[in-house]
Amino acid sequence: xxxxxxxxxxxxxxxxxxxxxxxxxxxxxxxxxxxxMLTDQEKSELLEWYHAWLxxxxxxxxxxKPTWLK
Numbered sequence: 236x237x238x239x240x241x242x243x244x245x246x247x248x249x250x251x252x253x254x255x256x257x258x259x260x261x262x263x264x265x266x267x268x269x270x271x272m273l274t275d276q277e278k279s280e281l282l283e284w285y286h287a288w289l290x291x292x293x294x295x296x297x298x299x300k301p302t303w304l305k
Contacts, residue, residue, distance in 0.1 A: 248292045259288040262304060277303060 287298035
């Protein structure tokens with residue numbers, strides 16, 4: 236049996252993906268009623284934040300959550 240050690244980047248990517256699942260997806264997977272209550276500015280910020288999370292495993296940068304998101 237061989238043990239494969241994860242590189243620092245692989246471990247960081249897994250950490251980012253786990254954080255994305257817990258910090259981002261619960262907001263993105265909300266229903267239409269919640270989205271309908273957002274302003275156009277909030278929708279734009281949410282979309283930008285979501286795309287930054289999707290890119291995070293490649294960029295290794297965790298995006299900052301919009302201040303209005305609770």
